[in-house]
Amino acid sequence: MNLDGGAVLHADPEKVWSVITDPAVLARTIPGCESLEQVGDDSYKMQVSVGVGAIRGSYAGEVRLSDKEHPTSYVMHASGAGAPGNVRATVTIGLAPTGEGTALTYSADAVVGGPVAGVGQRMMTGVAKRMAGQFFKAIDDELTGAVVRIAAAPSAEVRGVETAPAEAPRVFAGNAAAQPSLSPDVQTVLLGVGIGGLLTALGVALGYLLGRRR
C-alpha cells in the first residue's frame, strides 16, 4: 500500500535536487537525526532518535538511493530497526517545477513490524506526517536561507554545529546530536523525528495495516 504526500519548496528543481541529495544537508534537516554516514555511492547509514509514544526510541537505519533521474525523480530504499520495532520502506520522490519553485511529491510503500506496529495507524500517520512536514520545512529553510537567519540571531554555537560536518566529510552529524544551547526556535524546528523517507515510512504503516485487514 502507498502513502502519498507532497510539499512545495521555494527553489527550482535543480537547486532542490542538489540540497535534498546532499548528505550534509540531510544530516541537519532530518528531524531527530543523530548521525549520517556515507557507506557507498548513494548509500548511507544513520541513527535517528524518535520521540512519540511507543514509537519512541533510537533507530539504526540504512538509506540507499536508486533510479536517479536528475533532477526529476529518485527512489529511496529505507530500513530501520530499534527497540520499538522495525520499518522497511520504498519511497519514490518526484520533483516538478511550479510557479513558486518545486512541487515535491512522495509515494511510499512500507512494512512495519514489532511493537511499533501495534500503536494504531492514526498515531503512526500523525507522527509520519509531522516528521515529513518538519523535514520539508527544514529543507525549504535551507533553500530560502531561513535557517541562517534563525541561527544567526541567538548564538554562534548553532552555526558551529551546522559547520561541524566539514571537519569529517564522510560522517555528518545531525542536529539531534548537537550539544546544548539551541535556541527554543531551533529546537522547535528540530523537535520531530527522523529522515523523510524512513519517517514517512512509519506512517505508511497505514498501508501495512490496511493490507493486513480482511
Add this chain to the structure above:
Amino acid sequence: MTTKLFGEPVRRREDVRLTTGRGRYLDDIGHTALAAAFVRSPHAHARIVDIDVEAALDVEGLVAIYTYEDLTGRMAEPLPVLIPHPQLHAPRTGYPLANGVVRHVGEPVAMVVATDRYIAEDVCDRIVVTYDELPVVVGVDAAVAAAATVHDDVPDNVSAHHLQETGDVEAALRGAENTLSFTQYVERSASTPMEGKGVHARWDADDKSLRVYSSTQASTSVRAAIAAKLELSLDRVEVIAPDVGGGFGVKIVHPWPEELLVPMAAIALGQEVKWSEDRREHFISAAHERQQKQEITVGFDDDGRITALDAHIWHDNGAYTPYGIIIPIITATQLVGPYVIPVYRARVESMYTNTVIVTPYRGAGRPQACYAMERTMDRIADKLGLDRAEVRRRNLIQPDQFPYDQQLIFQDGRPVIYDSGNYQGLLEKLTALVGWDDVAGLRADAESRGRLLGAGMALYVEGTGPGPYEGGHVQVLGSGKVLVSTGLTSQGQGHETAFAQIVATELGVPIEDVEVTTGDTRRFGYAVGTFASRAAVMSGNAIALAARGVREKALRIAADVLEADATDLEIDEGVVQVKGTPGTGVPLRTLAVLSNPLRYAFDEAAQQATQFAGPGDASLPPVAVGDAPGLEHIDYYSPVRSTFASGAHAVIVEIDPATWEIEIVKYAVVHDCGTMINPMIVEGQVHGGVAQGVGGALYERMAYDADGQLQNASFMDFLMPYASEVPAVVIDHQVTKSPLNPLGIKGAGEAGVIPGTAAIASAIEDATGRRIASMPISPTELYDLMRDENAERTARGTGVLT
C-alpha cells in the same frame, strides 16, 4: 449439628472481606498496567468527518491510539446480536469503535493507551474529531413519528414487532360487558452499579495465551466472544470475574466494546492494559432500560373479572439491539401476572432512538409489565367502585389450577407454565401485613395532620431460573478442604455463602471447610451467566447434584474401607460413619486420598490413609472402568423451563400538600421464592430491590434532551434514593416449592424491584384522586398535576385537600 445449614440465616461469609477493603475488584488488579481511555461521541447522531490526532502526539506518556481503521478481521465486523429472534426483523449493532457514524452520545470513537489514566484522558482531550451532525430521534413518540431515522435502512425506526396472543382479543373485547382504555408511560432508569465496568488484559507472548479480568456477569461468554473476535483458540483465553461491585443486568451484555479492545491492545502492544469505566462513561455508554409507552384496553364483567386484555406497547431499545428483544418478550409474557386472562394479546414495537442501548436492568421488562397489569386492576376497581384488593382477588389463578399454562412463549423459548404458586395466600398475607382494611383510619389521621395519605398494592409473577443449564464441581482434597466451583459469576449476591450452605448440607461437612469459586473459566468452563434470578436455581441445583455425586463416591469408598453397606453409612461433621455410631468412621479427607491410587506420602493425610488401603485385587486395574481418581464430581442442572416465583407489595404514602413531597410511610412485601437456601440473603435481595423500585418510581430518570444529550450523567444530577428515602420494609414469606428442581427453589434476585412503580403510582393516585399515568413522578410534576384543571380524576376522588 452444624453441617445442616440449608435454610438457615447464615451470615454472609464474603461480607468481612468486602466490607473491610479486602475485596479484589477490577481496578485493584494490574497496578503497572497501561491505561486505556476512550474518545466518545459528543453527538447523538453524526457522521465522522475526520479524526485528527496531531495535537495529541506531544503528550508525554502516550502509547497508542486506535480507531476503527485499526480493527482487523472479525473485530472490524459489527458486534454480535447475542439473542436473535425471528420477530427481530431489523437487528442493528455498533462496532467496537465507530465506523463512520455515531448513533448515541457516548459511542466509542477512539481508544487511547497511555502510561496512566490521567495521560490517556489528556490525550483524549487533544484528539479532534470532526462530525457532521445528523437529525436525532429521542423518545418513543419521536421514534414512532419517524421524522428522522436512527438507521438509514430502517425507515420506521422499528427493530421488531413482537406479538404474543392467546385468542381473538378484538372479538372478546367487543363482547365484553365493560371495557376501558388508557395510555401510560414509564421513563428510563439504569442499573447504575457502584462499580462500573472494567477490563484488564495480559498477553503472554511466549505462551500465546491471554488472561482477561472483566467486571462481568458472564465470564464464560466473554471468553468465547474474545476468542472469536480476536481469532484465538478458546484454550488460549481465560476470563475471570473478580469481585464485582454490582451488576443488576448491565454487565450481562457482552462483549462490550472495551472487553474486546483492551485485550486487542494488550496483544498488539505486548503489555498489560487496563480500563476502568468512570461514572459519566457508565451513564452515557453502558446501558439503560425501562422506557415504554403502553396502550391498554381491557374487557371485564360487572364483577370486575377480566375477559380480555389487549396491550400495545412501544419499547425504546436505544440505538442498537445487541441483546435482541428479551425485554419486549418479558414485558409481553409477564404482563398477565398472577391472573386468569381468558383472551390476551400483547404487541410490542421495539423502537430505535439515538440514545444509549437498552438491555436488562434488574426486573428486565417486568416492572413495566407489572405497571401495565396492576394499573389496569386499579382502573377496573375505580370504574366499578370496588376495593382494589377485591378486584385482584376475583381474578387470581386458584391454587388448584397449577401447573397453569398462560399459553405464551417465554424468553427462553419455552412455554409460560406457572409451575406452582399460591396467589390467594400472598394477597391475604399482604393485606394483613400492611393493614389494608385500616387505611381509612390512617387517612383520617393523616388529614388531621394536614397530609394526604394513600395506599397501593401490586402483585407479580416472575419467571426465574431460565436455562439452558449451569454446572457445579465439588472436590474434596486430602486436607479436608472442599472446593466448589460454578461458572456463573457473583456480583454481591452472597453465592460464597449460599452455595457453601448447599454443599455443607449435602455433604455433611462444616461450612468452614467449603470454598466457593464463581466466574473463573480456569475452574469451570461451561456456564450461562448471572441474570434473570437464576444463580440459586441453576447453579444451586447443579452444585447440589455435584455434591450428591461426591457423597455417593465417598460412601462407596468408605463402605469398602469400613466393610459396611453404603446404605448404612452417613456423613457427619466431615466423617463417614455407620449411622448412629460416632467414633467408628473415616474422615472425608482420608477418603479423598484413598480415591487416588497414586499416593505419594507428601503429607500426613496420605500417610494416615495408608492404614485404610487394602491390598487390592491384583487381577483388576487400580482405577476401575468407569471410575476416576479423586473425590470429586461435576454435574449439571438443566431445567425443562423456568420456574415462576411470585410476590405482592403494598405501600402507604403520605403527601405534603404544600410541597407535594411524597413520603413512603409503610412498605410491605410478601415474597414467595419457593424453598429458601438462606432467608437472610433473600431478605437482603428484597431490600435492595425495593430500594431500586422506590428509585424508579420517585426519583430516577434519564434526562435526555431533544438533542439526545443526557443532562444528568453524574451522581450530582442523577437523583437516587438515599437511606432516608428508602422505607423500612416489612417482609413476610410464603414458601411454595418448585416441582421443577431438586431443591424446590425459585429465583429471588429481581423480585423486590418489580412492583414498586405500580404500587407507588397506585398509592399516590389513592392519596390525590388524580390519575397517575406517567412514572416516575416528582413533587414538581405532582404539583403541576394537582393544578391542572384538565387532569383526569379518579372516580373515587379520595383525599384531596385544598
